[in-house]
Amino acid sequence: MARRINPNPGQSALPSREQILAFIAQATDKVGKREIAAAFDIKGADRIGLKRILKEIEEEGEIERGRAGLVPPGRLPPVTLADIKSRDRDGDFFAVPVEWDHAKGPPPKILVSSPRNGKKPGRAAPGIGDRALLRVELIPGESGRYSGRVIKVIGKNKAEVLGVYRSGPDGGRIVPVEKRAQGREIAIPAGEEGEARDGDLVSVSLVSESRFGLPRGRVTERLGSLGSERAVSLIALHLHHIPHVFAADTLAEADAVEPVGMKGREDWRAEPLLTIDPPDAKDHDDAVMAVPDPDEANQGGFVVTVAIADVAAYVRPGSALDREALLRGNSVYFPDRVVPMLPERISNDLCSLREKEDRPAIAVRMVIGPDGVKKRHSFHRVMMRSRAKLSYAQTQAAIDGFTDETTAPLLEPILRPLWAAYAALTAAREARGPLALDLPERKVLLTPDGAVDRVVVPARLDAHRLIEEFMIQANVAAAETLEQAKQPLIYRVHDEPALEKMRALGEVLASIGIKIPKEGALRPALFNRILGSVAETEHAIFINEVVLRSQAQAVYAAQNLGHFGLNLRRYAHFTSPIRRYADLIVHRALIAACRLGSDGLSSDVTVGALDQIGEQISAAERRAMAAERETIDRLIAHHLADRVGATFTGQISGVTRAGLFIKLDETGADGFVPISTIGNDFYHHDEARHALVGSRSGETHRLGDRVEVRLVEAAAVAGALRFELLSEGQTRPGAGGARSPRSPSFHKAGPPGRPAGIRNSGSRHRGSRR
Known part of the structure; x- marks a missing residue:
């Protein structure tokens, strides 16, 4: 955590350019606007001035911006993701950074010292081919050379390949499951297949590679059968290393838990609380109620109550349940299964607010004025009994x-x-x-035997919005209470869009005649005006997607940056402790701050420790989102495999030097059109216009264009679709040209993705990733 070095204590003053540059140069951790603001104690409107200074310094080339933050030109960031490439005769490793601008020359080498006395506790020893997070620093007197210390090994044994085994007469072959490895099968000699059977998901170790034949490998582990679509999520679980089997001591601890009693709790069992969830929900962690406020001073106002399952009563710090919950970070939701953060004994039984059963809860009671503004609130530890279990559609129907x-x-x-x-x-x-994105949230429905039945866009009901708004208010109340008590907590923070993303957004909007101001503070209202201006046009979905991509990632952190998307000064996740570890931390903090029991957050827990937890669970959330998205891609590719040759309508969702990404209207699936199949012209990538332009014909295919495509190939295992473009592009007068389709392989890159941690409000998780 950055130390506070406000040069003018007690005053609202910005640091000089020299002070900012010195801070960046001396940093030993990631540095961005957030860290600089914290270090110099910059708050409120002064953050706009800081943003302006950083923009000027960056434009003058005195700092560079990358995923790892701000650094001096040509300098590696203090924390660098690197690949270990070789070992010297002393046993030390050499690594190179994963991200490097090769226009500046070859990447610098990082000397990574190998542990001499075995592994440190909790730290894996690196090996050649591994990817690792390193803490690096320049070697004194050796220009451009760095030393590095391993923080964490990200990917062990990169020579290991995950794939589907296909048996043959003389051994077998492995079809890799990753898109970038499509077309690169691995031969498995007879006797090297282990226990693998045809159709199994396996892990393979590469034994040898050849310039002319297939690489050869050995099956090292059989991970499970992919005999049905219901098992497709196995691929994502193993590919992303998501823990999905509970340890024996965790299950034993869950089985031994006894239901808590009334001691230390208010009796709210007569209150008319009820749950409103999807019809297939098995865990119910929130209940709601509202009554008109009887206080004559608040005529027309309401008392709104949100009760949340008291997970902290069962999952104690340092226990096996707690350790595993932190490791998982959150529950992961696939069309065919749920990988819960907590065992079912806790998540679906003791902590689920079941209908007409006594359950412990932590509740917030909020007094709302007739204008909807919260006047005050209070937290209570209670025993409740849900009056009813309702679904969204059922509740909406009743109101209608x-x-x-x-x-x-x-x-x-x-x-x-x-x-x-x-x-x-x-x-x-x-x-x-708040930011008012309007994007369809598609849901894959399966048949009883696990096959894809159809892809639907569930109706967005007022019942969904009601629950989401109640949860947002409860989350705000939690953050306010903990701040007032000076209790450390984990915030849900969402920073404003970065400068380079705003530039990219400006270029896209300019291509359809929309200009955005170059100066002034960013507000959600700016984006809402943009979205409103295209709401009834063909560009609506496309611009919503582009605005979403321009946003920063929402993350968990112990320092408060506010929530840009929700336009809130403080926000903390409190409402889903069954499926999010961040909420469990906030519950413990509330128990301590409000003196609701002895099982609250320990006074020994530091802001630094909470920041580390925030980083860990933010990474787990991104991992879960990638796994969920890839599983849907694979299921839809499997669903479309028997429709090769069919035509579809869609929209260009991404433009690269290698071709076009197309999002289909029917299923929302993303596929790729390789550039070599687009007509008989030579196309070049116009980055500023986000388009491919024919050098001779001038024919242009631009981001957001409506197109018709033919499905050429569907690789179900990888979730990859390849299309042939049937639509003509926009052409200058007098130019044209016939198409001459060719047959390339799958492109290695994936389609442009949404930033992790922020979704439109139609999410299954009730805005839980905002």
Whole structure:
């Protein structure tokens, strides 16, 4: 954590350029605007001035910006991701940075000292071919040479390949599961297949490579059968190293847990709390209620209550359950399975707010004015009993006048007040002006035997929005309470978009005639105006996607940066402790701050320790999102495999030097059109226009264009689709040219992705990744 070095204590002053440059040059950790602001105690409006100074310094070439933060020109960042390439005669390793601008020359070598006395606790020893996170520094007196110390080995044994085994008469072959490895099968000689059977997911060690034949490998581990689509998520689990089998001591500890009693709790079992979830939900971690405020000083206002499962009562710090929950970071949701953060005994039983069963909870009671603005709130540790378990569609139907035997008696006393309170909160939300992205959230539905049935876009109901808004208010209340108590916590932070992303967004918008101001503070309102201007046009979905990609990643951190997307000054995840470790930390912090028991966050826990936890669970969240996305890609590719030759409509969602990425309207699937199949012209990549342009014909294919494509190949195992472009591009008058399709292999890159940690509000997780 950066030390505070405010040059003018007690004053609102910005550091000089020289002070900023010196801080960046001497940094031993990642440095960005957030770290500089924390170090110099820059707050409020002064952050705009800091952003302006950094922009000027960057434009003048005195600093460079990369994924690892700000560094002096040509300098590796203090923490660098690198590949270990070789070993010298003394046993030390040489590594090169993963990210390097080769226009500056060859990448620098990093001397990585090998541990002489065995592994340090919790740290794996590196090996050739591994990818590792290194703490690096310049070697004194040796220009451009670095020494490095291993922080963490990211990828062990890169020579290991994950693939599907296909048996043959003289051994077999491995079809790799990663898109970038498509077309590079591995031969498995007879006797080297181990226990693998045809169709199994296996791990393979490369034995030898040849310039003329297939590389040869040996099956080192059989990971499971891929005999049905229901097992496709196995690929993502193993490819992303997601823990999915609970350790024996964790299960034993969960089985031994006894239900907690009333001691130290308020009795709320008569309160009309109820749960509203998807119809297939098995864990219910939040319940809600609202009543008109009886206080005459708040006429037209409401008392809104959100009760959250008290996971902290069962998962104690340092326990086996706690260690495994931190390792997993969050639950992972696939179409065919859920990989929970906690064993079912905890997540689906003791902590699930089941209908008409006593359950412990931590509840926040919020007094809301008639304008929807929260006046005050309080936290309580309670025993509750859910009045009913409702689904979103069922609840919405009741409000719309179509009650059933469950909702009919609940409509007037419980559901109507909920909707009235939601109407007030909606008015306050609109006044606040959070980022209003509108993107379809597709869901893959499976048949009972695990095959893809169809891909749907679930209706976005007021019932979804109600729960989301109640959860946001509860999360804000948690952050406010902990800040006021000066209790360390993990915030959910979402910084404003970076300068380079705003430049890229400006270029895309300029291509359709929209200009954005070059100066002034960024606000969600700016993006909302852009989105509103294209809402009824053909560019609507495309611009929503581009705006989403321009956003920073939402992450967990012990320092508060606010939440740009929600336009909130402080925000902490409190409402899903069953499936997010961050929420469990916030629960423990509330227990300590509000004196709700002896099982709260220890006073020994430092901000630095919470920051480390924040980094770990942010990485776990990104890992989960990648695994979920890739699994859907594989399922849809499998679903489309028997439709090779069919035509589809879609939109150009990405433009690269190698070709075009196409997002299909029907399924939302992404596929690739290699540049060599586009007509008989020579196309070049116009980066500023986000387009491929024919050198002779002038024919242009641009990001966001509507197109028709033919499916040429579907690689189900990799989740890769290859298309042939059927639509003509935009052409200058008098130019043209016939197409001459060719047949290339799959491109190695994946389609442009969404930034981790922020989704449109239609997410399965009720805005949980905002």
